[in-house]
Amino acid sequence: MAVENLKCKECKTEYELGASYFCEKCFGPLEVTYDHSRLDAVEAKRRIQAGSQGIWRYADFLPFAGRPGDPLEPGLTPLLRADRLAERLGLEAEIWVKNDAANPTHSFKDRVTAVAVAKAQELGFETVACASTGNLANAVAAHAAAAGLDSYVFVPANLEEQKLLATGVYGTKLVGVRGNYDDVNRLCTQLAETHPWAFVNVNLRPYYAEGSKTLAYETVEQLGWTLPDRVVSPIGSGSLFTKLGRGFQEWLDLGLVAGEQPTFNGAQAEGCSPVATAFAEGWDICKPQRPDTIAKSIAIGDPADGPYAVEQARRTGGGIDSVSDEEIRSAIKLLAETTGIFTETAGGVTVGVLRKLAERGEIGSGEKVVVYITGEGLKTLDATRDSFQMHEIDPTLDSFDAEFAAAQATA
């Protein structure tokens, strides 16, 4: 059994493995610790490769004593070489796109939710809950349904309709809160004190966050057990960004992969960029903002892991940039046209920042770059509205020819 304890990231106080998430001494976040002293790298690799076709193949590095069962196992999503995207950006680098929309509920949130729901069952909870900007809502409702647990899902009431519909269908108790995500989050923090529920991203947050490491593990495995030189990832709370770093570091420390940490580039929307602002200003805290962006899934004005994301970008020689709503829309189209992948607004933020890095000449020739696409375009259809024109014709050859005469003449 490798999983050991919960430990405060600030003052290092240790706690038993339970449903707690912050340090009683200094309010710092708790993180799961492992004892891998008896792990043999060759044997661990063999176990991974002989494992399931999803995240449980990495069970040795997740917070469980055994191997959880899961009818909706996420993971092993495609990692695709995107040469035409690189070409459009004028890059002579290897650009790889990790398409994490290819999960059961179409976002990377299936990874963290699968881990949190399995832990909730292990700890004996009968009800799971979450504060969500939409993707997590879909995932929690679905994984709770699959596990036969009750669920409460709290979202800002003004969320995209697609995300509300794709949550309610699972039979969860969907609660639309009149406020922004940070209001929802505060309410859930208070509810977690008074209700015996497993809030996946509140009282189970230390376990939940561990699920994001599987994105790093898969990247290494899919790149033939090598590390990328650079990663570009969206930043909402900063949890995914920092856990990618933790995943790479664990495997470096244990000798499962050789090399060094990639350069970390974070991506935020201008309309909600507390972490990019902290990076630019050299702060070690993030000043909260009131979000105003189409990238709602990462519109967190008070990001819990913001300070750690800033540290990680600095430590690896990377950075954190932000892009406008217009740049987000155009980047969604760029990715779709060059890779066949239709991403939601958060993916537009990530590709928009990749384009910025390319324009600034920060990506060297021959660099191996992994871009994390964390969600599905069908969930934010409004972002693509009016970005192209449909040709409407009568069902006759003449009508078709008339519409396309010009195009055919030049063909």
Next chain:
Amino acid sequence: MSVTVKIPTQLRAATGGQAEVEVSGGTVGEALDAVFDAHTELRERITEDGTLRRFVNVYVSGEDIRFQQGLDTEINEGDEVTILPAVAGGC
């Protein structure tokens, strides 16, 4: 001004189990000082060098004080001051 300060469950050992503390003060800082005077252990847990620790959030009637004047935010009779951990939520 008389206000209610709400204490998170995990800190109630320091208040003898009390979930709420009634204090008086004109600003959030004064109200918290009054709480710390009554329950000394809380000062070190919530503040460091006279400022709030970086993972502590304080709200006055639901509004984050960082959107107002921080610890200098004025409080009105009957306001509720809530102390919560900042590490919740996210993607």
